[in-house]
Amino acid sequence: MPAQPQPGSASPPEADEASEAHGAGVGGMAMARGGSIAAVARRVGVSVATVSRVLNGHANVRPATRERVLAEIEASGYRVNELARNLRTAESRLLLTMVPDFGNPFYAEIVRGIDSVARGRGYFMLLCDTGADAGRERSYFDLLRRHRADGAICLDPATVQQANRMMADESAALPWVACCEFDPAAGVPYVGIDNFQAARDAVRHLIASGRRRIALINSDDHYLYAQQRRDGYLAALAEAGIEARDAWRVNVNCLDYEAGAEAAAALMHLRRDIAPDAIFAVSDTLAVGVLNGLRGALRRVPGDVAVVGFDDIALAAQVDPPLTTVAQPMRELGETAARLLLRRLADPQADVPGVLLPHRLVIRQSA
Amino acid sequence: MPAQPQPGSASPPEADEASEAHGAGVGGMAMARGGSIAAVARRVGVSVATVSRVLNGHANVRPATRERVLAEIEASGYRVNELARNLRTAESRLLLTMVPDFGNPFYAEIVRGIDSVARGRGYFMLLCDTGADAGRERSYFDLLRRHRADGAICLDPATVQQANRMMADESAALPWVACCEFDPAAGVPYVGIDNFQAARDAVRHLIASGRRRIALINSDDHYLYAQQRRDGYLAALAEAGIEARDAWRVNVNCLDYEAGAEAAAALMHLRRDIAPDAIFAVSDTLAVGVLNGLRGALRRVPGDVAVVGFDDIALAAQVDPPLTTVAQPMRELGETAARLLLRRLADPQADVPGVLLPHRLVIRQSA
DNA sequence: ATGAAAGCGCTAACAG
């Protein structure tokens, strides 16, 4: 490697370059150490094209020239201005992720999966908590149209449905993928699990262990995933010849602990002969709340009431008793969503498939 | 409002505009409905400047003209290209948030606070999980230098320290604020709590309720916040005349449930006469793990061992027994961090202060 | 292998 000035002793860039077209004055953008690509080019004595080639690792640059450019970049601390690059290449290299609530560990883990593959492919993540401002005037998809992000992944069931509804044909044209909540008929790439089967598996387990009065704490029935899980629940009851009582079904509009605790408390107020001896909650956070609500109602788990959750977040193994739950491959869900989106971005023509990932019933001690 | 074409019947934009300099061909950027600002201007019969003025709500546009422009924008579905705007205005309107682990509800809630004020001021959030790729070659602060984000908020203690160390003077020059982990001497704006006091409060509570053999499960002692909490712990013991045993202090390098459970199990293996009758964990996630570890060791909480956590995440109130903990104003921490950063961005000269927010001991049933 | 030059779409002087 050629001799270079020490980083600490690097001369103040541009200090005496009178020919600098746009100086480091107030408001100018070239205030960064190293200035613009033009400044680097001039100092090295090559053209901006050459510097650009070096920057982007193009092959057709003589090694000696490349070295000189690299040395100057190193010495001056030059950094490419991605604002300019983005305009020129017409891409932001940002992926928009819409999540209903990243306080929920389930979503947090999916987001992690997205982040990991995105970063590996040179993209960063724009994160929007859709629950943060429900009364928003504009669609988050506008961020795509305004070129703020190149593509989007939507984890929010409400937003997924709104998208499928509001932009019947445009929806499929925009580069986005639905994650967890999806409508195969919408023509939008998606990744999720077989919610019907998963719910049926859970309820079958409850039935197999002798429970007959099984309650379902579900999220809003407007959501497809909620409908599918409800249907799986009903199917399991039906095939066991158990009459499904309306009183056993409660819908909550929020998946937090309190909602689960309240729902469980309400369920325990049912007449003694129809009071549930099992509760299936469609989210582990809900189920943890259920455990708490049951404790408040002086019920033992699983003695008096068995509890099955959904997702298998890390917390599920920590509570008392450890939660039996339907595991979703959260990490893979996020990774797959990102990969599908990236594939779509690489080739807008490619028709990206919908993919279903396997779920798994994890039996611990709550049921 | 003047008559406008229905959205559904809007004519296909640019379809027959031969004079379009850069068409909607492959690779062109103006493929968005409505084309570029120039296309809108031409269709309305005004200059690009006028359209830009309307777009940006500048006052000096005749109402009639404004209406015509607005109508065309509405009809064509034109959306401003933020890539171009960003280059021109030299700002990305993105805030970078670095978090060590957004699976931890503590950070998730802070991030929410950041997101909420950022969005309210027209900024979006670039979220990076610093734990995701520890062996990264480049500093996340490079994202600032490359103009990928206008400013940064760092929630990761390791990254905060690295920043303070690696860029002694440059650090203070970059627009960023430290959150939760901070060094007042570094000259970097920050927001956090008084960790020393908070820890002392927690341990004093334990002592006041008759505990004498108090263990501390702390994070890595390299972190300032860990040192401060340790000192608060030691101070409380000292003022009560309790000798601090080394065996009572365990450091973990990860704040997840398992780490807490393991630490608690280890602590319960101590000789009977020095086995702790209380455990103070510096994070609620750790404390929840402790509860689990204690259960495994057949200890009762708080009967045999009292437990105090830190943060007061929503989960704290749900576990059995409900966790006594030091509450941090998570939401406000995030909001304040964002506000400090935004203030710095609005006026680079302004010297933004460090701010300490109040903590509060929440007494539930674990201690 | 290298350079000259043309913009990407937008904002903001400046001029009228």
Add this chain to the structure above:
DNA sequence: CTGTTAGCGCTTTCAT
């Protein structure tokens, strides 16, 4: 009140 115009810093033909 409106238009003309000069770039923002970069990538990328197209020449040489």
